[in-house]
Amino acid sequence: MRARFVQTSNVRRFLGGVDAVEHRGAPEACLMLVTGDAGHGKSKTGQWYGASENAVFLRTKAATTPHWMMRDLVAELGGTQPGNTTERLFGQALTILAKEPRPIVVDEIEHTLRDITVLETLRDLTDMVEVPLILLGREYVAGKLKLQPQLWSRISSVIEFQPATLDDVRLCANELIDIDLAEDAVAAIHKAADGRIREVIKALAVVERAGRRLGRPMTAADLAALPLCHDAPVFRRRAA
Secondary structure, three states: OOOOOOOOHHHHHHHHHHHHHHOOOOOOOOEEEEEOOOOOOHHHHHHHHHHHHOOEEEEOOOOOOHHHHHHHHHHHOOOOOOOOOHHHHHHHHHHHHHHOOOOEEEEOHHHHHHOOHHHHHHHHHHHHHOOOEEEEEOOOHHHHHOOOHHHHOOEEEEEEOOOOOHHHHHHHHHHHOOOOEOHHHHHHHHHHHOOOHHHHHHHHHHHHHHHOOOOOOEOOHHHOOOOOOOOOOOOOOOOO
16 A cells, blocks of 8 residues: 555545634634544544644543643653653743744543643643644543633634545545555445544555455455455355
8 A cells, every 4th residue: 555644525624624723813712623433533634734744743641641741742842851840841841832833733632631731731831832732532522621611712623523435435545555446346445444534544455455466446346255344244245
């Protein structure tokens, strides 16, 4: 498979949300929220955006605290000799970002809902340097954040990642693999992946390996015995 990031419909929505934050009216409304079910491509999109735009990409853990988050942030910003208190770490991050503003992307923010001060600390920081703060989380986090007006009022854009479309699957096939697929094969992959772009990519890798031996476009019938997705049933051809 080609090592390429595909700009699916969700990615295009993501970029539209970033544009809305960059052209926000209130300077402090610098937050963007991206929600969606597991496997819909939030993390990969955040990582791609981070690499392409020199943004800081952070992933929270189940036990993340404000100190842990600030320590990770300072490390990603290239800070040397990180402070031993949250206050000192905050000051280091503030100094670095004031000199070189960079967007901050935080993945799996559902872990921070147990201790909202993690997000509030990041909000305080981005309020002061006015850099975009992009939050990625599961589909239910929007409802939780609405209960925190000090955060919710600063969100300029909410983007919900949707299940991958048939067009998304076709686009991924065209850009990632070196074999041709018939339209019914594209539809079969779309059905097997159940809207999860992560599973689409896995399925395309399986299909490409099998298809190189055929020398012609693969059809749905050719996919009948292939394990397209990890937890999807194998499609069997009905007996005549």
